[in-house]
Amino acid sequence: MDNxxxxxxxxxxxxxxxxxxxxxxxxxxxxxxxGDSARAPYGPRPAEQIRDYTWQLVNFLLTKDVKMIVxxxxxxxxxxxxxxxxxxxxxxxxxxxPGASAAIKSTHSGKIGVIGTPMTVTSDIYRKKIEALSPxxxxxxxxxxxxxxxxxxNELTSSVTKKVVYETLLPLAGKVDxxxxxxTHYPLLRSIIQNVMGPDVKLIDSGAECVRDIxxxxxxxxINRSREEQTLQHRFYTTASAKxxxxxxxxxxxxxxxxxxxxx
Ligand code: DGL
Numbered sequence: 622m623d624n625x626x627x628x629x630x631x632x633x634x635x636x637x638x639x640x641x642x643x644x645x646x647x648x649x650x651x652x653x654x655x656g657d658s659a660r661a662p663y664g665p666r667p668a669e670q671i672r673d674y675t676w677q678l679v680n681f682l683l684t685k686d687v688k689m690i691v692x693x694x695x696x697x698x699x700x701x702x703x704x705x706x707x708x709x710x711x712x713x714x715x716x717x718x719p720g721a722s723a724a725i726k727s728t729h730s731g732k733i734g735v736i737g738t739p740m741t742v743t744s745d746i747y748r749k750k751i752e753a754l755s756p757x758x759x760x761x762x763x764x765x766x767x768x769x770x771x772x773x774x775n776e777l778t779s780s781v782t783k784k785v786v787y788e789t790l791l792p793l794a795g796k797v798d799x800x801x802x803x804x805t806h807y808p809l810l811r812s813i814i815q816n817v818m819g820p821d822v823k824l825i826d827s828g829a830e831c832v833r834d835i836x837x838x839x840x841x842x843x844i845n846r847s848r849e850e851q852t853l854q855h856r857f858y859t860t861a862s863a864k865x866x867x868x869x870x871x872x873x874x875x876x877x878x879x880x881x882x883x884x885x
Contacts, residue, residue, distance in 0.1 A: 623844035626651040626856075627835065628687030630678040633661035633773050633861075634869045635806035636693030639716065639828035641874055646832045647839070649846050651853050653685045657885070658861035662769040663696045664738020664804070671700045671740060677885045679705055681858070688844050691835060692716065693828055695737055695803050699744040712838050719834050720801050720827025721750040725758060727823045728799040735762040736790070736814075737803035738769065747803055761797060765789050765804070772806040775869050783813055790817045801825045809873065858883045 627643070629636045633656045640652055655678050657663075663671050675697040682690055689712045692698045692705070698715030706713040724733045724747075735747040742764040751758050767785045776782045793800065800818055802808055805828045815824060839845045856879055859866040863880040870878045 622847045623688045624651075624846050625686055625688040626653045628682030628685060628690045629654045629693045630675070630682060630690070630697070631656050631694040631805055632663040632674075632696065633658040633769070633806070633859075634866060634873075635769070635772065635804060635809075636691075636828070637870055637873050638805050638808040638826065639691060639693040639831060642826075642829040642832045643835065644874065647836055649848050649853075650839075651846060652855040652857075653682060653687055654855070654857045655681050655883075656857070656859045656866060658773055658859050658866060660860065661773050662738065662766070663694065664740050664764075664769060665766060666740070668700050668740065671697060672704075675701045675705070679709075681883070681885060683709075685856075687711070689714070689835070689838065691831065693805050693831075695720075695741045695805060695827060699741050699746045712842065714831055714834055714838065716805060716827040716831045717746055717803070718750060719830035720803060720825055721747055722754065723825045723827075723830040724799050724801045725751060725755045727825060728758070730798045731757055732759050732761070732797045732799075734793045734797035734800040735760060735803045736765050736793070736800065736807065737762070739764045739766050741803050747801060761793060762803075763790070763793055765807075768810060769804065769806045772809045775865065777809055778813075782810065786810055786813045787817050790814065794818055797822065799823045799825060801827060803827055809869075855879070856881070860885055
């Protein structure tokens, strides 16, 4: 047993899609979350800057005595997960491997699409991981730089958002049977993405897939939180406005949340 919280980090509100799934699959676990919305999006930034920012978030979580860190951001996972995992003596999970395996499991045609931030797509990490596991897969990747700013500004259903998603995804429509949402912000646009891609395309939520791995690791290291420990005090931190973060978080998680602004 280990009653300490699990730490989550993201460039902003995207990692909440992972937290929502955690709360559904592992409702006894406690969450500490840090979102760097003041500096989002990370996707168009140089790798060195993403690395520095991600380490700042990791170091913040370490001050909260977390038992595990989940890099709930594909962009940060692509750039710095391996390094963080090597350096820390607690388990550190990223979101890319779980998404890659789930896509392989889901596809029938072997044609997989991946959408992500410019950094995730340039790194080509999904194709590398998918082809390493299953070389006959055909992976088509597409950067969607306009999606994260729309989500961060809580424009989840506006007509502008619908138009942007439609225009951006058009090159992939009809070409794949499985689409990896390779950015944790994208599940917030899920229904629009599904509309554009069509009902037969399976959408893979990389963050949700990662919760299964969290569960495996908690069991493996025997660090689950005790079920007798009743009071959960999830805590959320943002580098931008606590009010805007809370609006999105409460809508997405369906519960009141305590959000605090911090400067890193
Ligand atoms: N949520 C992020 C991801 O999964 C990062 C988005 C961004 O800041 O560009 O890639």
